[in-house]
Amino acid sequence: MSDKQINQEHRFAKIVREQTFEDGRELNVLNFGPTHPSTHGVFQNILLLDGERIVDAETTIGYIHRAFEKIAENRTFYQITTLTDRLNYCSSPLNNMAWWMTVEKALGVEVPKRAQYMRVIIMELARITDHLICNSILGVDLGAYTPFLYVMKYRELAYEIYEEICGARMTTNMGRIGGFERDWSEAAWRKLDEFLEGFPKAWSELEDLFLRNRIFMDRIVGVGAISAEKAINYGFTGPNLRATGVDYDVRTAKPYSSYEDFDFVIPVGESGDTYDRWCVRSAEIKESLKIIRQARDNMPSGSYHADVPDYYLPPKDAVYNEMEALIDHFKIVMGEIPVPIAEVYHSVEAANGELGMYLITDGSRSPFRLHFRRPCFVYYQAFPELIKGGLFSDAVATLSSINVIAGELDA
Incomplete structure (x- = not known):
């Protein structure tokens, strides 16, 4: 050779x-x-x-590289929403809300309280569906398939709520600059109440199957552990960081969308291993349910969108019947309304950690620069260190527990 x-x-x-x-x-x-x-x-x-x-x-990495950040430089702000859908596709609406809040920060748009609470409901519902998939799939990777099937029907119910709100299920393209495209239907609220009634019991039963299960614990306790210091050095955020004992959460550290109005705790672990990551996500599901109930019970009155006619799409009925509305719709969609020059960074507590969007505008129809801080891309760098010295079967469990979503690796 x-x-x-x-x-x-x-x-x-x-x-x-x-x-x-x-x-x-x-x-x-x-x-x-x-x-x-x-x-x-x-x-x-x-x-x-x-x-x-x-x-x-x-x-x-690089097998599904899609150049989202470069594509965004040639798209209008409304057209970029469909790119955010495909970052973490297990919790698409959360990505959508993060994008709209970033744009609103650049435009100086004040969102009505009602729209903020509605966003909180959607973001927490997306967090639940993401954690539900992560924790139940960890069971599948260890040979426990039935619990995954048992709770999947509630993810489908959550997708039905999305469908009632925006017409889509997985890649949602949900929301608009300033709020939502339309007020939620009675069917959406009814399905939400159905979810809040049935899901907690189902999740408690899944917890009972796993939490103190001797086989489950033997497979993951002490596996894939990382210290708080190393996790911070790697840039960990979200449940993977909180499992090490660090209680950093964007919702409390830098509140947005009225999160300061809600009463909830930040679950933390101790050892930073696979078991603690599972436990933290499970506890976060319960906290998300608490937040959704508070938002549902204390929903403010008022509009579901901000009064920003230059950026908010007019109602479809008006577009189909009024020339002025059709012109406004065309101007907004085609990006013909000037966007102020700005440089902003906005982050939210996504299901896997801090999802940040760094946006620079130069007054044109598209962003001059847009960068996504994808939490999966950051902590996936630590995977080799997490698995060295362990068994191959432990690597499978560890990878499942840190919840790497390929869509966030190649943006």
């Missing part, structure tokens, strides 16, 4: 070839992904194994 060919090899291949053990053992290289069923997305981990134990690991 030539030197050129050796240089083109992955570094693990060279280690395998050169490493020798007196007892005859051999190291092996395993591709964990990019399409492995347990990666829950298109990304790859190259593992160096001594038997079933992981000696070293290297993460690779």
Whole structure:
């Protein structure tokens, strides 16, 4: 083999070839992904194994790179919403709300209290559906499939609520600059009440199946642990950081959308392992339910959108029947209304951590620059350190517990 060919090899291949053990053992290289069923997305981990134990690991991304940030520079502000849908597609409405709040910050738009409370309901509902998937799928990855099927019907009910509000289920394109496109229907509120009535009992039953289950605990307690100091150094946020004992949450550190009006606690763990991450997400689901009930019971009166005719799309009935409304609709959609020059950063507590949007406008129809701070992209860097020294089966559980969503890796 030539030197050129050796240089083109992955570094693990060279280690395998050169490493020798007196007892005859051999190291092996395993591709964990990019399409492995347990990666829950298109990304790859190259593992160096001594038997079933992981000696070293290297993460690779880029398999679904879509250049969202560059595409945004050639789209109007309304057209960018569909890009945010596809970051964390397990909680799309949360991404939508983050985008609208960023734009409103640049425009100086004051959102009515009612619209803010409605956004809180949607964001917490999205957090629940995201955590529901993460925690129940961890059970699937360890061989417990039935609980996942049991709670999935409530994710479907949440999707039905989304459908009543905006007509879509998974990639929602929900909301508008200043609030919502329309007020919520009676069916949406009825389905929300149905969710609040049935889901808590179902989730408590799932907790009972897992929380003190000896097999479940033996598989994940102490697995994939990280210290608070290392988590902060890596840039962890969200449940993965709070599982280490750090109680940072954007909703309380930098309140937005009237979160300061709500009474809730920030669940934290201690060891930063897979079990603590599961427990923190489970506790957050209960806190989200508390927040939704408070917003539902104390919903302010008033409008569901701000009075910003230059940026808020006129009602469809008016667009179909009035020339002035049709012109306004065209001007807004095509981005012909000037956007003030601004440089803003806004972040929300997304399901996986701090989702930030850094927006620079230059007065044109599209952003001059838009950068997404995707929490999954940040903490996925730590995955090799989390799994080194552990078993391959532990790597599956660890990856599932940190909840890496491939859509946030390649923006």
